[in-house]
Every structure is written in structure tokens, then in C-alpha cells.
Amino acid sequence: MFITFEGIDGSGKSTQARLLADRLPEALLTREPGGSPGAEEIRRLLLTGDPGRWSAETEILLFTAARRDHLEKTIQPALEAGRTVICDRFADSTRIYQGATRGDLRARVDRLHALMIGREPDLTFVIDMDPAVALDRGLARASGEDRFEAFGLGFQETLRHGFLQLARDTPGRCVVIDGNRDAQAVAEEIAAQLATREGA
Template structure:
């Protein structure tokens, strides 16, 4: 399914700094819609609060995967697809790759199984470009602990082994989708990461 706009997603383990970068990128590009998952519109934000609530530690992994897919569907229909049809550059903080890495790989549900759930939600609408911000989990967690203003959610309560699995999952996806996903070393300074991100976007999309 091809739309008129450009769909670019940003992925990475917790603490990689992708949210910081995506907000800076949005200021540098024309005709941009900036959004996030889960969330972006009211129904999906309500689902986000359920998924990330620190009190919901009993949540089953399959329930978690289904809730992400449900939020994704509403977000696509209500916000992303209309923006693409208007010719906008849609920058989305996380998309289906997060479900594959977190629930599919780290939770052990299986990447193919989680992708099947999401195919129903996205109807084959995938990003033209995905920028993956790579970072060692230890450094990512250190950044999170130092950032007092950051939202602390249920996934932040997972142990370091879980976050290592998330990173392994992303690396599998990099091998699986080399034409769509591009890796950036996110351990450096913000200015360097931003410059590299903008170069990749402009080179790839001829903006």
C-alpha cells in the first residue's frame, strides 16, 4: 500500500535517545507530522496508559502484544494514514519493529507470531525508512536513571537481561530488513547523532 507522503519510524532500546532526536529532526524537515506509539491519538493514549502502568505487572505477554496492535491500528487509521494521504512526512517514535523486538523476541512470543498479529492491524502499511538507534543496555539504563523528567513505565522495571534481549531482537531485524532499517550508534553526543540521522533521511528520501 503506497501513500503520497513519507513514513519514517524511529526505533531503539530504552534510553537510546530516539525521542530526543526525533523532536529535533522534526524541526529540520518540512511538512512534518510528529507522533508516537503507543499513543498519538486519544484512544491509543488510553491504551498506552494501561500497557505502561507500573501497577500492571501481571499483564500476560500476549495481552501486551494485542494491546500494542490495537493501539497501532487506531493510530494508523485516525492519524498516520490521513497525514500520508496529505503528503506529509510522518515521523513516528516506535512502530511495529518495537513489538517484534520487545514482545516477539524479548518476551519469547516469536517474531513471526507477533508480526502476524500486527499484519491484521497495519494492512501491510510499513515505513519506507526505519532508523534504529543502537546502544548498550547498561548505558541506556544509566541515561534513564539520570533523566529525572523522563516517564518511568512498566518496561523500565524489567531486568538488564530483558533489555539485552530487546537489543538482540533489533539486531535480528536489522539483518532481516537491511533495505529499510539503518543503524546509528546512539552512544555519542546528541549533535553527532542528529547530524547522522538527518543525513540518512535526506539521502534516502531526497529531501
């Protein structure tokens, strides 16, 4: 099973991806951009530096290149070996960050995805959270990978609306989870949702 976590910066999706992986000993936990040596190199280019460093079009190409390497080197081999793959972000992030919020580029993102990736998750958890709280949390990490947080609150609010619309458009695979709670409570709901899907 290929499970992804999506949401705005600072929403807690990385924590939830890790907590779910802790519950599933056979699972492979990975992330985007990154998850393979080549993709991790591209990650540094994308997440550091000035907010205006890349155009949205260039970002789409860089994210897709990283995703292709990640798919070839990490995700597909694990799935073929019968492992569950849990990924912190995947193509939905590119659809929203570059496709829906930084110009009318969604159609280009989808075409490039179909051409070069051609794989969707089996299940996506969208962690929904107050953008102001999430932004404060994301900036407080001071990870150095805060290029997208630097676009400000308005950008995060637009992202949130984009993710919620995506979930409405793809109810067969997306489950919206309220992230404005204690991390353990969120994790319990995610585990319950997964058990329901597995039992279906």
C-alpha cells in the same frame, strides 16, 4: 514518507525523532503507543504499573489496538495529505519487545500485524546504544512510564540484540545509528542518511 525510530529504552530515539522533525517543518511527529486520543489511553495501561501486570500475549493485543487507532486517526490521514510522518516506535517494537524477548511469539505478532495494520515504514532508524547507559538514562527520567525498564538490564540487552537482528533482516528499510555519541552528532548522521535515501 513514513519514518520510524526504534531502539532500547533510554537510547535517545525520542530526542532524535524530535530533532529530525525540527528539520522538516511539514512533518508530523507522533509516538507509540499513543499518537491518537484512544491510543494514548491504552498507553497508560501499557507503560505504568507492575512489570507483571500483563502477559506478553495481552500486550500484543493492546499494542495492536493502539496502533490500529493511531494508523486510522493520525498516520494515514497525514500521509494522504502529503506530509512526512515521523514516529517514535511502531510495529518493530512489538516484534522485539513481545515477539522476540518474552516468549516465542514473533510469528503471532507478524500475523496480527498483517491482518490489522498492514503497513510498514519507508525508513527506520535503529538507535543502538550501550544497554547499561541507556537503562540508567531511562530510569533517571522518572517519567512514571518505566514498566519495561523495570524488567532490568538483562531484558534491555536482549532487546538490543533483537533490534540489531531486525536491522540485519531488513536492510532495505533499517539503518543502524550509533547512539553512544553527542545528540547533535547523531542527528547530523540521521539527516545525512535521510538525504541519501531521498536522493536515491
